[in-house]
Every structure is written in C-alpha cells, then in structure tokens.
Amino acid sequence: MNSQKIIAPSILTADFSNLSQQIRYVELGGAKWIHCDIMDGQFVPNLTFGPIVVKAIRKVTKLPIDVHLMIKNPDALLENFVSAGANSLTVHQEEVVHLNRTITKIKELGAKAGVAINPATPLNTLDDILEIVDLVLVMSVNPGFGGQRFIESSVRKIKDLAEIREKRSAKFLIEVDGGIDIQNVKEVSKAGCNVFVIGNAIYSKDNITAATVEFVNSVS
Ligand code: DX5
C-alpha cells in the first residue's frame, strides 16, 4: 500500500500576473508539487501555456513540477518540457498510440512518467503498463477547464485502481485531478489516492496559504 499524500495545486486558476507569489503562497501552506496544465486548443477546447512558462516557474520554486499534457502528439514536446524543468510528465492514454514507448522515453529523459485517463476511459486500458508507469492520473472532470464539478464515479475508479495496485504489488502513485474540494477530498483520499490536484478550491480563495493548509490537514 502506498500511503503518501501530496497536495499538488494547479496554477490554472492562479493570478498569472504574479505567478511567483502565487506559488510561494501554496509552498507556505505545505504543497508538495506544483501542477501545470498544458492545453493546446485541440486535444482539449482551451489553450494555456508551454515550456517557456514552466522554465520561469522552475526559477521560483524547488518543488517538483508536475506537467499534465493535454495536447495532441505529446511525444514531440517531451524533451522541451524536461529541459524546462519538469519533474513528471503525464500523457493521456486517449492520445498516445505507443504508450509503452512514450513512457519509456519519459523515463529515459529522467522524469517520472504518468498516464492520465479521462472520465469515460476504463481502467483496463492501462493493464499492460501498470508495472512501468510512475503515476496514474484519474481525471475526475472532463479536461479543459478549472472549476468544474467532481464526477462521483471517479471514487469507485480510484478504489478499483488501488486494489489492482495492491494485487499486482505495483508501485505507481494514484493522482486525482478535477473538482476536488474540501468536502470530497477525504473520501478520495480514503479510496487510495496519493496526489491531489487542486485548482479552484485553493486559488479562488482570499487566503491561498490557509486553503492549502486545510487540504494538507484533511488528507494526512
Ligand atoms: C482540468 C485540469 C485540472 C483542473 C484542476 O482540465 O487538468 O488540473 O483545472 O482544477 P479544479 O480543481 O479547479 O478542477
């Protein structure tokens, strides 16, 4: 069983005019990773930022940078994101054709390799990569936007995934992303989740540090 609990604020809802301060706030609250949502306007209907911004974030924090690639053909940019300072790269199962090859490539580049699945994608699509992957990201909203409502069936999915991990003595971390708030975070944690991506429920608050502390305490 993996009992690590990591709060990974998503900067998607942060004030981009003052990113270093916004990151400092969550660091002070006990955040362990910084989650970056990369969107290309094609794989998802929204556009965010690329390696240049990741590089700028690398300069202002020592925390691991967790990059979530919601883009077409992520293979073409893996190296750019690792050079920019990403510590983990997560690709979507729905987009990558040669998943084994892509995971191997990410690991060769020296980063942790993650695979994300959308709410409608079943767990069994990951059957053959669970021994080589470092993290599995369960999307609990349809990707593209912050501030959406948590899809309840994600709890069952996380429980099932934690059971599979146990049975196979696999080592990957389970990460949840989308709609996490202070009401549902405990249940998701109990289901076996290790990494909690939280955007809106931290960055929409007046006191970002206090909101982070609350999540840290809720999952520990
Ligand atoms: C959704 C992104 C998430 C999301 C998290 O496409 O991957 O990281 O924005 O934000 P909240 O917590 O606001 O759902």
Ligand code: ZN
């Ligand atoms: Zn994300």
